[in-house]
Amino acid sequence: MHKSSSAASFGPGGLDLSKAFFTPISGGAPSSATKRPTKITVVGVGNVGMAIAQTILTQDLADELALIDAKEDKLRGEMLDLQHAAAFLPRTKIHASIDYAITANSDLCIVTAGARQNPGESRLNLLQRNVALFKHIVPPLAKYSPDCIIMVVSNPVDVLTYVAWRLSGFPANRVIGSGTNLDSSRFRFLIADHLDVNAQDVQRQQIAYEKETLENIHKEVVQSAYEVIRLKGYTSWAIGYSVASLARTLLRDQRRIHPVSVLAKGFYDIDGGEVFLSLPAQLGRNGVLGVANVHLTDEETQQLRNSAKTILEVQSQLGV
Numbered sequence: 001m002h003k004s005s006s007a008a009s010f011g012p013g014g015l016d017l018s019k020a021f022f023t024p025i026s027g028g029a030p031s032s033a034t035k036r037p038t039k040i041t042v043v044g045v046g047n048v049g050m051a052i053a054q055t056i057l058t059q060d061l062a063d064e065l066a067l068i069d070a071k072e073d074k075l076r077g078e079m080l081d082l083q084h085a086a087a088f089l090p091r092t093k094i095h096a097s098i099d100y101a102i103t104a105n106s107d108l109c110i111v112t113a114g115a116r117q118n119p120g121e122s123r124l125n126l127l128q129r130n131v132a133l134f135k136h137i138v139p140p141l142a143k144y145s146p147d148c149i150i151m152v153v154s155n156p157v158d159v160l161t162y163v164a165w166r167l168s169g170f171p172a173n174r175v176i177g178s179g180t181n182l183d184s185s186r187f188r189f190l191i192a193d194h195l196d197v198n199a200q201d202v203q204r205q206q207i208a209y210e211k212e213t214l215e216n217i218h219k220e221v222v223q224s225a226y227e228v229i230r231l232k233g234y235t236s237w238a239i240g241y242s243v244a245s246l247a248r249t250l251l252r253d254q255r256r257i258h259p260v261s262v263l264a265k266g267f268y269d270i271d272g273g274e275v276f277l278s279l280p281a282q283l284g285r286n287g288v289l290g291v292a293n294v295h296l297t298d299e300e301t302q303q304l305r306n307s308a309k310t311i312l313e314v315q316s317q318l319g320v
């Protein structure tokens with residue numbers, strides 16, 4: 001496949017056009033003090049992967065973007081389509097290939113590749129197919145970018161984050177799932193809409209709401225993704241912004257708290273095994289820096305433990 005680069009080549013003579021436009025100044029060559037470029041890889045250029053890629057570009061989060069997929073034509077088409085917007089965007093070098101060598105030295109690798117559920121197929125079978133995909137995806141990512149942070153977006157996100165953690169051999173602080181970051185945003189939108197305020201001002205604070213209003217908003221959050229999928233076939237824009245906000249916090253060491261899938265063992269009385277759950281985690285350049293201690297009711301603690309138990313049962317059938 002034609003490996004991309006954002007740079008065009010000019011004819012067989014190899015004419016260096018840059019010299020025709022600029023006269024280099026002495027000492028202008030890159031020095032060791034020059035900042036290393038920030039590089040993000042996105043695996044899977046479907047609806048979700050492309051929404052993430054385009055948000056990363058418009059928000060100027062990377063100097064280099066590497067796109068990986070199994071479909072060569074789709075991959076090249078998406079790469080060219082993004083490159084053609086270069087005149088309207090901050091400068092980012094875009095690569096695309098089925099060869100993981102282009103992902104080398106990434107700071108952040110975002111995995112969105114996933115199999116689609118066949119009619120009548122069980123969720124466990126779909127999960128097993130996704131585990132098989134991850135066996136092709138995660139080891140080469142870890143090989144080419146041994147110091148990167150891996151962010152899993154593919155569903156079921158908690159279990160696949162565990163799978164990515166096992167397959168990568170990385171410490172748990174460098175493997176994160178997008179978790180309920182998007183669901184939180186949906187929750188904040190619905191509360192903001194109800195109160196007619198800005199969603200960015202909806203924070204973690206105890207405000208007295210009518211029980212019924214809160215229950216309705218909760219129900220709506222749970223149904224949100226299904227509703228969008230029913231109407232347009234998939235979700236993309238909100239998950240794109242959600243993951244870009246995580247990328248910003250991680251790569252710019254913002255140390256913000258996000259509800260994301262992290263290794264939950266030892267937090268909130270979850271001790272039974274290695275399971276990834278969405279918890280309020282502080283994120284920075286080293287990945288997960290800590291987990292916030294939010295007060296939970298006994299019922300909420302029990303719900304978390306039940307989720308952990310269910311996920312562990314599923315994981316025991318995966319052979320990873």
Ligand SMILES: NC(=O)c1ccc[n+]([C@@H]2O[C@H](COP(=O)([O-])OP(=O)(O)OC[C@H]3O[C@@H](n4cnc5c(N)ncnc54)[C@H](O)[C@@H]3O)[C@@H](O)[C@H]2O)c1
Nearest residue numbers: 044045046047048049069070112113114153154155234239
């Ligand atoms: N975590 C969340 O909040 C959230 C939100 C939305 C979607 N998702 C999940 O994201 C995933 C992707 O959704 P989508 O709508 O983009 O699906 P999609 O079918 O449009 O895209 C999936 C892409 O993965 C690629 N792919 C398949 N096998 C591959 C392999 N071995 N290597 C590289 N690429 C491969 C496909 O070619 C395709 O381009 C799904 O699992 C979906 O459930 C998660």
